Amino acid sequence: MQAGELDTYWGLKTRADHALEDIQQADYVILPTFIAQWKLGPDWGFGVTGFEEMTKWVQRLYDGGATICSISSGGILLAEMGLLDGHEVTTHWTMAESLSQLYPQIRFSFDRAVYRVGEDERIWVAGGGTCWQDLVIQIISQEAGPLVAAQTARAYTIFGQRSGQLPFSEWQPKIDHGDSAITRAQMWIDEQYAAQDVLPGAIEASTLADRTFKRRFKAATGLPPTHYLQRVRVEEARMLLETTNMNVEAVAVHVGYFDTAFFRNLFKKFVGLKPSEYRERFSLFSERSQEAEDELGRAVA
Incomplete structure (x- = not known):
């Protein structure tokens, strides 16, 4: 140069x-x-x-x-x-x-x-x-x-990224693997992620035997089925924390977790922040604006 x-x-x-x-x-x-x-x-x-x-x-x-x-x-x-x-x-x-x-x-x-x-x-x-x-x-x-x-x-109002890039990264599932049976299972999980019997349903949708399903699922997506489901649920939880005022407990239940402590730990593992910390940093939904909308609605009524 x-x-x-x-x-x-x-x-x-x-x-x-x-x-x-x-x-x-x-x-x-x-x-x-x-x-x-x-x-x-x-x-x-x-x-x-x-x-x-x-x-x-x-x-x-x-x-x-x-x-x-x-x-x-x-x-x-x-x-x-x-x-x-x-x-x-x-x-x-x-x-x-x-x-x-x-x-x-x-x-x-x-x-x-x-x-x-x-x-x-x-x-x-x-x-x-x-x-x-x-x-x-x-x-x-x-x-x-x-x-x-x-x-x-x-x-210079510089906020250090103490949790690195994890809170900013978006998980993208592998869908171009060419295994149609696993694609059907992924579609089932995407639609039924909150159900408690989602994985048995995914196996049924794939028409594969249990052991064959687990082996082919990991080969195609790079993740075991349980881990894959966790990632899907956490991504959905991120969206809810960004765009709604649902409390953390309600978010956990909405994505399929009735144990809020487990959900909090899982969320931090994948995202690098607690759910409340993530909402504070990335929420697009203001509690104050919601209160104003509610007040306006009552006035109109």
Whole structure:
């Protein structure tokens, strides 16, 4: 990459004050989100055409003691370089499944916004979206101390993603597996998820024997039937917490759980937040607006 004016993917222009070859030493190198000529899929790799110079430059600075940081898709360069092999890291949650197939030697997780791995933990991998803010605050903490980092976060109203990207991620069931019997079972579960006998009904809908059903269901969807049902119910619960004022107990019953404590624990396991915390952060339904609507309704009546 040369110095001078650069065209970005979206047509915006920026300027590089130095060429890569001009920078032979650095404390930190930050790889931002970028779009390359690549496609995710079992028959596609990551096209690094045009990035060979950059990857060599990053490796050279890393070998020289620099801390390498990536944001969202910027971590793909580190994966391609082999720097993330054998480590647990993160990426944007929408890319995790496909990247796991491309790089099976890397474990992608969402429990934290930033993961530190590698020699002397000098590779910092941040997730998608606003996780870059967490990365910046951690760099400030490393260089200036936690007090300055906390003051900076307050000054710029930065809320750390303590639960990582889990609350933001959306579970997408596998439906393109080609097993019609399991597809029928999935459709049954989607429609009857709250029923206490939903799994026996799904087995019946598949027309398979019990053991065969369990084996083929996991092979097709990647999850055991019970785990799959839990994910379906939790996704429905998320929608209710976002769009209604139903209390947590009512939400639990609506999705098929009469043990509210079990539901709360299950929800936090998959989402990273308690149901009440999730509602507080993501609810689109204001209690105050509901009270106003109720009052208006009484006045009209």
